[in-house]
Amino acid sequence: MSRATLLALTLALTAGCRESRTVTSPSQEQVLPGERGLRSVADFAGISEERERSLALFGELGQVITHPRCVNCHPAGERPLQGEEGFPHQPLVVRGEDNHGAAAMQCATCHGESNFRSIPGNPDWHLAPAEMAWEGKTLAEICAQIKDPARNGDMSLEQLAEHMAHDDLVAYGWKPPAQLEPAPGNQALFGQLVRAWIASGAHCPES
Amino acid sequence: MSVKLRVNGQAHELEVDPETPLLWVLRDHLGLSGTKYGCGVAQCGACTVHVDGAPRRACVAPIGSLAGRQVTTIEGASGPHAEAVRATWEGLDVPQCGYCQAGQVMSAIALLERVPTPSDQDIDHAMSGNICRCATYVRIRRAIHSAAASIGGQAGQAEASEAEEER
Numbered sequence A: 001m002s003r004a005t006l007l008a009l010t011l012a013l014t015a016g017c018r019e020s021r022t023v024t025s026p027s028q029e030q031v032l033p034g035e036r037g038l039r040s041v042a043d044f045a046g047i048s049e050e051r052e053r054s055l056a057l058f059g060e061l062g063q064v065i066t067h068p069r070c071v072n073c074h075p076a077g078e079r080p081l082q083g084e085e086g087f088p089h090q091p092l093v094v095r096g097e098d099n100h101g102a103a104a105m106q107c108a109t110c111h112g113e114s115n116f117r118s119i120p121g122n123p124d125w126h127l128a129p130a131e132m133a134w135e136g137k138t139l140a141e142i143c144a145q146i147k148d149p150a151r152n153g154d155m156s157l158e159q160l161a162e163h164m165a166h167d168d169l170v171a172y173g174w175k176p177p178a179q180l181e182p183a184p185g186n187q188a189l190f191g192q193l194v195r196a197w198i199a200s201g202a203h204c205p206e207s
Numbered sequence B: 001m002s003v004k005l006r007v008n009g010q011a012h013e014l015e016v017d018p019e020t021p022l023l024w025v026l027r028d029h030l031g032l033s034g035t036k037y038g039c040g041v042a043q044c045g046a047c048t049v050h051v052d053g054a055p056r057r058a059c060v061a062p063i064g065s066l067a068g069r070q071v072t073t074i075e076g077a078s079g080p081h082a083e084a085v086r087a088t089w090e091g092l093d094v095p096q097c098g099y100c101q102a103g104q105v106m107s108a109i110a111l112l113e114r115v116p117t118p119s120d121q122d123i124d125h126a127m128s129g130n131i132c133r134c135a136t137y138v139r140i141r142r143a144i145h146s147a148a149a150s151i152g153g154q155a156g157q158a159e160a161s162e163a164e165e166e167r
Helices: A003-012 A050-065 A139-147 A157-166 A168-174 A187-199 B022-029 B080-091 B101-114 B120-127 B137-166
Strands: B002-007 B010-015 B048-051 B054-057 B070-072
Touching: A050 A139, A050 A187, A139 A157, A157 A168, A157 A187, A168 A187, B022 B048, B048 B101, B054 B101, B080 B101, B080 B137, B101 B120, B101 B137, B120 B137
Parallel strands: B002 B070
Antiparallel strands: B002 B010, B048 B054, B048 B070
């Protein structure tokens, strides 16, 4: 059975799921191979039980979601984190009213439109809102959170998949400055895993 | 590569490597040495300038990203907030060695333009990226409060004058 067929089967199994109906079908899309510690969707196709497959897929997504390149800007407190150990950002910066920093000490005071030497960059560098904090949470808690429109920016699962696969700031996770470790895999592969997780029912671990 | 931008209101077209930090364009190409090099990695704030009115660390701002932008340095800082900050900085003898002060002043102006009557916490959060090795922080905070009061006082005087004229 080809990888594409397996992926189509994955989608067909969830045809009755309201949330999955609007998710872009990747059947026309090339199934990407695993890369740098992140496995391919094809690696999960052999798990026949849907819930089990969904949980396995989310566990794989967790490698990215809990990576410092992601968690550092999803802090539980008012300050972003830095580095591989997630120490408090230096100099002191705070979330501010709109997650872009304090008056006269905005993220863009130092972070430009793209990486520059050791300084990460993006045209809209900012913190995730407090309700989207991932720091210190279990994968089960994060999973419930990212499915909850009240805590995910009022996104449907389709919008969540689009955000994960194509958002430019999410993309930073795989292209940090040289001194920082990129998140596992790549964004396109991550996006396929998100879609496969949603297509398999978007089940969350219980603990 | 040619980059066009305005610095302190003056148009410039510069032939320079687009990766050159704005700081070195200001200092070496334009002779504006008021903006200081401190750390080179956006940790100390000595190189703070305004780009389109917002504070920016010039040491990590590649000139190639600033085409068409308006840059203001300490030499070109003007307006009521700049004047108030300059007056209180002088009045309270804020600087000690002075090396960091151009950056401190540019951040203080930006803060007052956004928060007319800042609290201590507003000041701490806005100025946290401006390091002073002489530890003039207490005077800096006092000067910002004083500048805020003087601007508010001027605004109050203007309002009173207008009301008087109306009578």
